Amino acid sequence: xxxxxxxxxxxxxxxxxxxxxxxxxxxxxxxxxxxxxxxxxxxxxxxxxxxxxxxxxxxxxxxxxxxxxxxxxxxxxxxxxxxxxxxxxxxxxxxxxxxxxxxxxxxxxxxxxxxxxxxxxxxxxxxxxxxxxxxxxxxxxxxxxxxxxxxxxxxxxxxxxxxxxxxxxxxxxxxxxxxxxxxxxxxxxxxxxxxxxxxxxxxxxxxxxxxxxxxxxxxxxxxxxxxxxxxxxxxxxxxxxxxxxxxxxxxxxxxx
Amino acid sequence: xxxxxxxxxxxxxxxxxxxxxxxxxxxxxxxxxxxxxxxxxxxxxxxxxxxxxxxxxxxxxxxxxxxxxxxxxxxxxxxxxxxxxxxxxxxxxxxxxxxxxxxxxxxxxxxxxxxxxxxxxxxxxxxxxxxxxxxxxxxxxxxxxxxxxxxxxxxxxxxxxxxxxxxxxxxxxxxxxxxxxxxxxxxxxxxxxxxxxxxxxxxxxxxxxxxxxxxxxxxxxxxxxxxxxxxxxxxxxxxxxxxxxxxxxxxxxxxxxxxxxxxxxxxxxxxxxxxxxxxxxxxxxxxxxxxxxxxxxxxxxxxxxxxxxxxxxxxxxxxxxxxxxxxxxxxxxxxxxxxxxxxxxxxxxxxxxxxxxxxxxxxxxxxxxxxxxxxxxxxxxxxxxxxxxxxxxxxxxxxxxxxxxxxxxxxxxxxxxxxxxxxxxxxxxxxxxxxxxxxxxxxxxxxxxxxxxxxxx
Numbered sequence: 038x039x040x041x042x043x044x045x046x047x048x049x050x051x052x053x054x055x056x057x058x059x060x061x062x063x064x065x066x067x068x069x070x071x072x073x074x075x076x077x078x079x080x081x082x083x084x085x086x087x088x089x090x091x092x093x094x095x096x097x098x099x100x101x102x103x104x105x106x107x108x109x110x111x112x113x114x115x116x117x118x119x120x121x122x123x124x125x126x127x128x129x130x131x132x133x134x135x136x137x138x139x140x141x142x143x144x145x146x147x148x149x150x151x152x153x154x155x156x157x158x159x160x161x162x163x164x165x166x167x168x169x170x171x172x173x174x175x176x177x178x179x180x181x182x183x184x185x186x187x188x189x190x191x192x193x194x195x196x197x198x199x200x201x202x203x204x205x206x207x208x209x210x211x212x213x214x215x216x217x218x219x220x221x222x223x224x225x226x227x228x229x230x231x232x233x234x235x236x237x238x239x240x241x242x243x244x245x246x247x248x249x250x251x252x253x254x255x256x257x258x259x260x261x262x263x264x265x266x267x268x269x270x271x272x273x274x275x276x277x278x279x280x281x282x283x284x285x286x287x288x289x290x291x292x293x
Numbered sequence: 294x295x296x297x298x299x300x301x302x303x304x305x306x307x308x309x310x311x312x313x314x315x316x317x318x319x320x321x322x323x324x325x326x327x328x329x330x331x332x333x334x335x336x337x338x339x340x341x342x343x344x345x346x347x348x349x350x351x352x353x354x355x356x357x358x359x360x361x362x363x364x365x366x367x368x369x370x371x372x373x374x375x376x377x378x379x380x381x382x383x384x385x386x387x388x389x390x391x392x393x394x395x396x397x398x399x400x401x402x403x404x405x406x407x408x409x410x411x412x413x414x415x416x417x418x419x420x421x422x423x424x425x426x427x428x429x430x431x432x433x434x435x436x437x438x439x440x441x442x443x444x445x446x447x448x449x450x451x452x453x454x455x456x457x458x459x460x461x462x463x464x465x466x467x468x469x470x471x472x473x474x475x476x477x478x479x480x481x482x483x484x485x486x487x488x489x490x491x492x493x494x495x496x497x498x499x500x501x502x503x504x505x506x507x508x509x510x511x512x513x514x515x516x517x518x519x520x521x522x523x524x525x526x527x528x529x530x531x532x533x534x535x536x537x538x539x540x541x542x543x544x545x546x547x548x549x550x551x552x553x554x555x556x557x558x559x560x561x562x563x564x565x566x567x568x569x570x571x572x573x574x575x576x577x578x579x580x581x582x583x584x585x586x587x588x589x590x591x592x593x594x595x596x597x598x599x600x601x602x603x604x605x606x607x608x609x610x611x612x613x614x615x616x617x618x619x620x621x622x623x624x625x626x627x628x629x630x631x632x633x634x635x636x637x638x639x640x641x642x643x644x645x646x647x648x649x650x651x652x653x654x655x656x657x658x659x660x661x662x663x664x665x666x667x668x669x670x671x672x673x674x675x676x677x678x679x680x681x682x683x684x685x686x687x688x689x690x691x692x693x694x695x696x697x698x699x700x701x702x703x704x705x706x707x708x709x710x711x712x713x714x715x716x717x718x719x720x721x722x723x724x725x726x727x728x729x730x731x732x733x734x735x736x737x738x739x740x741x742x743x744x745x746x747x748x749x750x
Contacts, residue, residue, distance in 0.1 A: 188380075188382065190378050190379075190380065190382035191382055191384060193349055193369070193376075193378070193382065194376070194378055194382040194383075194384070194443075195384075195395070196349075196368070196369045196370045197347060197369050197370070197374075197375055197376045197444075198370075198375065198395050198396035198399065198443070198444075198447065199370045199396050199399045199400060199447070200370055200395075200399055201370055204399060208395075209384060212386045213384075213385070213386055
């Protein structure tokens, strides 16, 4: 304590102003009306208005679908990248990370333009394509990391005990790579629930995600209602992180 | 043992990784039920040999048979062998029971049979009641037992063990050695064991295969290998030894360290240069110099627990290592005696360096990846030649010599060092020197022109 803890002060101030205070403000606005009186009406609106609850369900649905698509594409890619007999160059891994260096908004607008040029109508299909394109690296990377660090003798031991290559994958490689999959899911699922720009650009606002609804509320200066919906989303994200994080710890601990 | 049938046979097996030859024409048979150990320093190819048998690698050339059937191309999961891995490789996501039952479940045995087999094998490795434990909560020794249980529960024809005790502390290692030996007796299956620890190999094995640089140096029982090493490498690697230059005068008579001795070896011919091995515990040391064959001065005396280890300098200036239960005073003169049966005489692998080269001109020869000056030979440029150089005529330099190499093997021969220097092209240059070099030292190789004996091929 004493001198050393003083070093933490700037970070403490940062946290107070940019994390704690905004959270308090969101909670305050969510639970008050325009006059600043306490009310649960804003929260209740979430359950009363079909438009809002529908967009929430659609958001969860799209996020789940996007996560599944990312796993389906990302896992095999990560597996191939991590296998030195299949992938002999470090450059290939880089190629999959490369798109992350370009602003997601720009990539999304470009994607929309390509669809436009190809004469493909914007809708759910194009939305999922754009989301998978944006979030795929976040799925590949954690899985790739865990697979490339995995001790090869586990797979050899399974083979030695009579497991065919398919069985080796199902019984050993896949379960041991689950921590990577869980990190990937958290990095893909959570941001997709709250996204709004991608859906706006890639569906021409025909599909309204929960994030778009919140954004709309703030645009229309309905701060209290917007804050209430944000709070709902925060709780959802918090719960998912808590569950995922706990499981992650268990598995991480098990690997050491 | 000799009436047992052969279970595994390797014929002309070679394996390279890139340019590096790891195994070079290995021929070996393994008998049913024997405890065989592959012994050698790191990088000698012993683990590669084990992995070829397990099926994790395929040989570049040669054939591996099991019960007479070629298994060279058979994937590991179809071979009736199981491996105990160096760092155990227990599955961290499974508990002890599921680790041990892994192979049985893959074979889809009924669950009560799996229960029975797992219980039996856990009893064998003294790990009953650990079924539900997380494998990460076990100590190194316990993990080792589970790794063995997981392998033998499948009742393999052959159990492969890849340095299984190397991660354990000394006391634990000794205990596990005894247990492994008992387990081998109880199970009656073939054990193939890999280690770099010569003491472990001698303790455990029925047969030892000594490997160095991808080649088999000697195959034999521990007693054979200890008492009758076939070359300098084996003599140096197994146990402590005095390795000396000598001359076989005639049958049963050998001279070394400036004295003549009776020995039991025959058939070498007359006045043939040989290597002589005398184990330090086989030299009798006494205060009485009258009855001795030769005398020496004690240079150092160290207590080693059971015995004293002494270095003495003989009357002819040769250093010997002696182990005895009694200590002798440093500086005192002692008498030494060696019994004929304790003198092991070995053929010298070569008596001088022989290189192949090509003339650059009448007074320059290309060999060992460099140009060497030589006296005028009258030979033409491009002539292929054979060059002979005596061991003590090769000079090693700190800075650059004519050619370059790395010291790959060092042998102390009582009054000088006998070094093997490997050049970049992989040729061995043997050197006798009084200078002290360390293994892997980079050295320059220089040879005086008049010391090259060149003859046209």
